Amino acid sequence: MHQPIINLPGLLFDLWCQRRNLQKHDKDSDWPWAVLTGDVWVEHGKTVADAGRFLPRSFDHVPQNPQEKISSGYKAWEFLVYVYILGPGLFYGVLPEPYYRHFCKLIQGIQLIYQRSISREQLRIAHQTLLEYCVEFEHLYYQRRSNRLHFIHQSIHSLTHLGPKTHHLGPLSLSAQWTMERIIGVLGSLVKQPSNAFANLTEQAKKMANINALLAMWPEIGHKSHDPRGSFNLGGGYILLGPKDDKPYILSPAEQHALTSSCFLDPGAPMVRSIYRWGRLQISNGQLARLRWKEIDRTICFAEARFYFCLGSDARKTLALISLFSMPDEAILQRTHGVLTVCEYQDEASLAVIEIKSIQVVVGMVPFGKRVEGCNPRYFLAEKLGLDVYNPYSTGSEDADDEV
Missing domain, CATH: 1.20.5 (Single alpha-helices involved in coiled-coils or other helix-helix interfaces)
Structure with missing residues (x-):
């Protein structure tokens, strides 16, 4: 835990924030990576603090403003969320290009290693990526200069052991x-x-x-837990939770169109103009769903939930009205080794109705960059580490027998 989450970020922030304990024999001009200083560091700290409110509650403790708190009691979990979950989106356009791409390799390797199950192909990719990160660290920062030998901490070298140790011991997050x-x-x-x-x-x-x-x-x-009062158990670990409407909710024209266009209404059934909404949903992995993704025809899509509801008096169909985000920006995915997923929020222009049990996991969608007038706002994906990660460039085998 301490090596990738506390020790390694400590070294990186010493470099990026131009801390004098490492700058013993260098001039300021020799540190092109030292960008988290002055007003940039102040603004970046505010952005990190603001990003916390876009993360689901299951992410636990969100990071505080690092500009104010990083040297006074910043918790290990805050470092994990800040660096490995929010980092790809928050450092985009802040770190210079070669250093940012190098940082993305670290994120890709750690996100894969930190999964609770990992295929052999994913383990191979993670190990290769972390080896490349270590070699490139010497070229970019250390630069083979003897007066910078103190840059090479044990936390850099130990990255080369994470892949083999996972092969020998299993997923390291389970023994952290x-x-x-x-x-x-x-x-x-x-x-x-x-x-x-x-x-x-x-x-x-x-x-x-x-x-x-x-x-x-x-x-x-052992103690057997009971469903919360007023909830509705759908089976398979899915539970609808309150609050629930006391009076019927009248669907807007766009919402009626989304429901009519779906395949969940029986042919010849009368138009549904009102429903009773549910406020929350517990999915099979125990997370409470607000922002999440769904799977349609094996294509991963990201969506914001509007509400959950049932069709029919016997509640045979439990559905969710969602607003789909656009497909991820492919150019950014390729540039960042698949660790930065940026989508446009389309609001009512992309309403759809899905079955509740097609929801797989709860994720956060955090504002990305500055809002451009006349364009849809853009958001980047934030996933809780430990679960299976979305990375189209490190999919690995889907065979269960191929898991480590």
């Missing part, structure tokens, strides 16, 4: 330090005897181990 630090926090909260803290900690750890052993042997004695 997150688990250990979480259990330390849980055990710490159980200690109730400050005068004899370590003895109390030992007893609490033994009690937790005994409970876990019993649950492993007899899972049926």
Whole structure:
């Protein structure tokens, strides 16, 4: 956890922010990569803080303004979200071109390595990409100069081991330090005897181990969770959640057209002019869906949900009215090794109705660049690390037997 999420970003920000602990023998003009200074750094920090409100709640703690907080208690999870989720979009046009493309290789490698399941082809791509990143780091920053040898930290070299270690041990996110630090926090909260803290900690750890052993042997004695009050279980891990309309919602002409154009109305059925809307949806991976993607004919599409609803008194059809984003900008995808997905928001011009169970995962769509008058606003994709990532240039095999 510390190597890619804390140590490596620490080195990169020392370089990008022109911190003097690394600039021992160089002139300012020798650092073309030092762009996060002065007003640029102030403006960038505000952009990072503003981006947090576009991320789903399942992303947990969103990053604070790095210009103000990065040197005073910035958490590991904030670094992860800032650098590896928001980084491709927020550093676009900020870092000079060769350094930005180099940074995208790091993002591609870490995003693939951090998945909970990874195919052999994806692992090969991730390992190759991280090796290229390490070699290019020496050419771009270190430049084979002996007075810059202190640029080469252990966090750079250790990237070359992530691929082989994943092959030997399985996905590294499942054995990362997150688990250990979480259990330390849980055990710490159980200690109730400050005068004899370590003895109390030992007893609490033994009690937790005994409970876990019993649950492993007899899972049926564990606590069974119940669906929230007022929810509607659709099966397969999908649950409609409140709030729900008390009165029928009258569909707008554009919404009526989207529903009529779909294949979910029976032939000859009367026009549906009103429905009862649901506010939230829990999908099969436990995330609460607001912004998400869907799959139509095996083509990944990104969409904003307007609302969820049921057709028919017996609720046989549970649907979502969505506004589709445009297809990703192919030129930007190619330029960034597939880690920056930029789409246009089309609002009511692209309304569609889909089945709820075609929603795969919750993602964030964050504003990209400055708004151009008369053009649709553009947004970039932000995915939570650990889940399968969208990258058309590192798809890998779909064979389950090919997973690591």
